[in-house]
Amino acid sequence: MKNENxxxxxxxxxxxxFLERIGTQGVQFIVSIILARLLLPSDYGVVxxxxxxxxxxNVFIQTGFSTSLIQKKDSDELDFSSVFxxxxxxxxxxxxxxxxxxxxxxxxxxxxxxxxILRVISLTLFFGAINSVQNAKIAKEMKFxxxxxxxxxxxxxxxxxxxxxxxxxxxxxxxxxxxIANSIATTIILWFTSGWQPKLxxxxxxxxxxxxxxxxxxxxxxxxxxxxxxxxxxxxxFYSSSTLGNYNKGEQFPKLIAVNVDGAISSVMLPAYSKxxxxxDKLKKMVRRSIVTSSLLLFPMMFxxxxxxxxxxxxxxxxxxxxxxxxMQLLCIVYALYPINxxxxxxxxxLGKSDYFLKLEIIKKVIGLFALIVTLPFGVLQMAIGQVLxxxxxxxxxxxxxxxxxxxNYFEQVKDLFPSxxxxxxxxxxxxxxxxxxxxxxxxxxxxxxxxxxxxxGLAYIxxxxxxxxxxxxxxxxxxxxxxxx
Numbered sequence: 001m002k003n004e005n006x007x008x009x010x011x012x013x014x015x016x017x018f019l020e021r022i023g024t025q026g027v028q029f030i031v032s033i034i035l036a037r038l039l040l041p042s043d044y045g046v047v048x049x050x051x052x053x054x055x056x057x058n059v060f061i062q063t064g065f066s067t068s069l070i071q072k073k074d075s076d077e078l079d080f081s082s083v084f085x086x087x088x089x090x091x092x093x094x095x096x097x098x099x100x101x102x103x104x105x106x107x108x109x110x111x112x113x114x115x116x117i118l119r120v121i122s123l124t125l126f127f128g129a130i131n132s133v134q135n136a137k138i139a140k141e142m143k144f145x146x147x148x149x150x151x152x153x154x155x156x157x158x159x160x161x162x163x164x165x166x167x168x169x170x171x172x173x174x175x176x177x178x179x180i181a182n183s184i185a186t187t188i189i190l191w192f193t194s195g196w197q198p199k200l201x202x203x204x205x206x207x208x209x210x211x212x213x214x215x216x217x218x219x220x221x222x223x224x225x226x227x228x229x230x231x232x233x234x235x236x237x238f239y240s241s242s243t244l245g246n247y248n249k250g251e252q253f254p255k256l257i258a259v260n261v262d263g264a265i266s267s268v269m270l271p272a273y274s275k276x277x278x279x280x281d282k283l284k285k286m287v288r289r290s291i292v293t294s295s296l297l298l299f300p301m302m303f304x305x306x307x308x309x310x311x312x313x314x315x316x317x318x319x320x321x322x323x324x325x326x327x328m329q330l331l332c333i334v335y336a337l338y339p340i341n342x343x344x345x346x347x348x349x350x351l352g353k354s355d356y357f358l359k360l361e362i363i364k365k366v367i368g369l370f371a372l373i374v375t376l377p378f379g380v381l382q383m384a385i386g387q388v389l390x391x392x393x394x395x396x397x398x399x400x401x402x403x404x405x406x407x408x409n410y411f412e413q414v415k416d417l418f419p420s421x422x423x424x425x426x427x428x429x430x431x432x433x434x435x436x437x438x439x440x441x442x443x444x445x446x447x448x449x450x451x452x453x454x455x456x457x458g459l460a461y462i463x464x465x466x467x468x469x470x471x472x473x474x475x476x477x478x479x480x481x482x483x484x485x486x
Contacts, residue, residue, distance in 0.1 A: 027152065029256060031159035031178075036317045038166040039174065041245030041324075047175040048248045049109055049236040050118045052229040053101075054125065057094035059222045061087050061129045066136040068210035075210075077199055080133055082206045084198040087129035098122045109236060113172075121176050127183035134194040150189035158182030220361040227365045230372065231387075235380055242323075247380055249317070250327025253309075257301045258335035283351075284406040287343050288416055294339035295417040296468060299424040300456040302336035307431040307452065311445045330384040334391040336424075340413055344398040347406065356401045364394050419465055427455045 036044075069075045069083060099119050106114040162178030170177065191197065235244045305312070306329045313321050313328070348357050371386035396410050403409040431452045434444060460468045 027155045027159055031155075031162060032252065032256075033316045034163050035166050035174065035178075036249065036321060038163070039171065040242070041249065041321065042241040043172045043175070043245070044248055045236065045241030045244035046111065046114065046172040047117070047121075048232050048244055049111075049241070050105070050114055050121060052232050053098055053105065053118065054122055055225050055229050056222070057091075057098060057122070057125055058128050059218065059225045060094060061091050061125060061132060066132045069133070069136040078201055078203050079206050079210065080137060080196065081198045081201045082203050083136075083210065084130070084133045085202050086207050087132055088126070091125040091129040095122050095125050098125075111241075117172065117176055121179055124179055124183040127187040130187050131183075131190055133198070134190045134196055137196045138194055150186060150193055153189055154182050154185035157185040220358045223361045223365045227368050230369075231383065234372065234376065235383075238376070239380060243380055246321065246323035247327050247384075249321055250324035250384075251331050253312070253328055254302055254305055254332045254335040257305065258298060258338045283347060284408050287347050287402070287406065287408060288413075290343040290346075291339050291413060292416050292420075292466075294343070295420040296460070296465065298339055299336055299417075299420045300427060300452070302332040303424040303428040304431060304449075304452045304456075306332040307428045307435075308445060308448045310435065311441055311448065314441050315445050326381055327384050330381075330388055333388045337391050337395055340395050340417060341398045344402055344413075348401055351405060353401065353405070360397055360401070364390070364397055367393060419463065420460075423456055423459045423463070423465075426459065427452050430455055 066083070069079060099122065102115040102118040105118060106112050158178045158181035161181040162174050165174035165177045232244060232248070235247055309325045309328045309332075310322070313319075313325055317324075345357065345360070348360075368387075368390045371390050372383060375382040375386040399408075399410040399413055431448050434448050434451070437444070439447070457468070
């Protein structure tokens with residue numbers, strides 16, 4: 001009975017997390033299309049340059065302690081309040097550093113306008129400090145339904161702000177305004193809906209205890225964030241802001257899909273894994289289910305997007321953005337591998353093996369930096385190809401510890417996702433072939449999407465993929481429960 005309750009809790013949390021992601025990112029997707037039509041690649045490039053630094057600062061504020069709160073079985077009010085105040089302190093320190101470093105960063109890029117943009121956008125660090133603890137509380141209790149309304153309202157407010165500012169000719173400041181508005185709206189809504197506010201209590205011993213686990217996760221996240229953003233740093237320095245804008249827009253579409261599909265699953269699975277950390281057999285089944293289910297959803301999206309990339313750009317972004325197409329196609333491969341990577345890393349976190357996690361990140365980032373250095377002289381496209389090779393190698397590296405921890409080796413994992421991969425490749429070949437037919441681009445895109453959906457799910461149904469049946473049963477169960485509540 002207990003196992004059934006856990007299963008229902010996980011499924012319900014997954015569905016609400018998916019709804020939150022799909023709702024908010026669907027709106028964000030529409031907003032990004034409108035902004036891309038109003039702004040130039042160079043505008044996106046300017047903001048992308050400075051987001052490198054706020055992203056790194058946010059790692060210190062939002063990572064490590066939050067994961068520790070979720071992973072710790074008996075985290076209480078004193079833990080949460082202590083982390084809240086220490087996060088605000090860290091945010092203050094990071095803001096002061098970025099405020100005074102802004103002119104130096106502007107000089108590095110030889111763009112004086114960056115100074116004021118960085119100082120303003122860095123204000124989001126304070127809101128991130130507040131939200132990180134509230135999000136950890138919600139994730140700990142697996143009450144993801146609470147995030148649905150707050151995220152949707154926040155993205156509507158921030159999207160409207162960004163579009164209006166872009167329409168009025170604010171250029172890159174429209175993207176800054178969007179980020180600030182989203183942070184403020186999210187903070188206000190979560191403050192009243194999360195069911196948690198900080199108490200006047202603090203324990204440095206609790207902070208040290210949480211940090212003993214969290215510092216390795218923080219270091220791992222810091223390595224990953226620096227690595228993920230180093231391409232923006234390098235491209236912004238050695239190439240034009242327009243090239244950086246095209247690279248970022250090429251990454252935006254696959255990242256938007258992958259992070260939300262895989263992120264919805266991983267954010268639910270970490271607390272679910274943590275609850276089962278003493279039952280290795282149960283954990284293995286949950287990890288397998290996570291890999292198979294997320295692959296069933298993500299593979300066709302990534303391979304499908306790669307097939308229709310040029311048509312999508314022409315229809316949604318105009319021909320001004322055609323330079324982003326090859327980056328989009330290559331990075332679809334990188335993000336298609338998210339399910340296997342995330343599932344392996346999340347279970348390592350849940351088992352408390354943060355030392356393993358840190359070692360894996362160091363190994364992968366050393367390899368990644370080597371690939372960056374080797375490909376840098378040849379151009380941005382070659383740098384993207386290097387990312388693909390590193391991503392493929394990373395799947396093996398991330399899975400290696402679970403060969404021992406869960407008796408779940410790499411070849412078993414590949415076997416589990418292989419059916420979805422083969423069907424996705426077949427679908428890609430057929431859909432991509434339509435690009436050689438001379439059709440109106442709007443009609444072509446509609447045909448490609450319809451053909452892709454029919455082929456993928458048709459083959460999945462004919463081959464009786466167990467993961468497809470599982471997803472159908474989940475939806476049926478959820479709809480029955482919603483109907484019973486009426």
